[in-house]
Amino acid sequence: MIGEKKFYLTQQGVEKIKKEYQDFKKLKLAKVAGEVPKIWQSEDINPEYLSFQEDLSFLEARMSELENVLKNLEIIKIPPKGRQNTINLGAQIIVKVNGQTDEFEIVGSLEANPSLGKISNESPVGSALLGHQVGDEVFVSSPIKTTYKIKKIRYLVS
């Protein structure tokens, strides 16, 4: 039997998801009772939450996603000092790619946002970089040869 997919999240990511789930639970209960809870009247509410307010099926779809994540999550932890010279989940790295310097953070799929430099550990580049150290040259298999030379690794995961 194939196991459920694991979701790797930073502690911050886990807290965010837990809070979102609790907020949605309150909203769903209130909607069933025909009310709008106070949190939804706050001005500083996340704008994306507002879209859930009037669409129960969207709210339920999102809640089901969150339940699945919370059931199958693994928190990304800072590796012990002796292993911080190796790229693992949560590593912030500086690389030289074909002569151009770039900066990435290796994160789980749910927190990946390449336009913010957050690369998924399941992407071809993210998975190729895992386990490497400063000074290593990583080749990503492709018809085009791309070399990632690792210049710096650090961990700031909270």
Next chain:
Amino acid sequence: MKNNKNHDILKPGEILVLFIMKNILNFLLEVGKLKRKKRRGWILHQIKNPETTAEHIFHLTILVWTLGKEKKLNLERAIKMALVHDLCEVYAPDLTPYDPLLPKDKKKIMVALKQWPKFTLALKRKKEKEKSEMELRSLDKLILKLPKELKIEMKNLWIDFEKGLTKEGRFVKQADKIINFLQGIEYWKKYGKIQHKLWMRWIKEIIDDPVLIKFIKTIEKKFY
């Protein structure tokens, strides 16, 4: 003598239907502009007769339908999301990853496109936030007069696409990059003006969906 035509004596319910129809017609006329809006990234690459936003939406929708079957997606949701994802471009500018670094001089633009654009993390965040806010404002303007349920559905689908809130949202977001990549590779083969090596590098950093990773390998086999 007064000419009493039927439409002069409509019942309130019929007036409402006509009002809704008028607003949907206006919406469709605005959306139709995307059939003529040439995608800016290709214009910058000096591609002749480039793809329009509507053509891009069409191509993405077909990709989502066909490859989405490989995954257990809610296909109706995913297909609608693909249809909605770029409607904001009726009013919002079609930004590229190179903005705002591009020089005004057309000749210098081709030189700038030879390197992948570099931004600090802070600037990346700022750009993303501004782009998302501007696009949401544009979408709000476009759908403002649509019937409430339709308006909510379109806005929710767009937000899901932007934020990747559901598995459909995450799949369509990545599929959007793949279909753009495929178009770039087609233009590279035809005109040779695309920095395909940079594109290949980029796509392997941003895609992590297993089905789409397999699809990239299929594209590689076909074109290399």
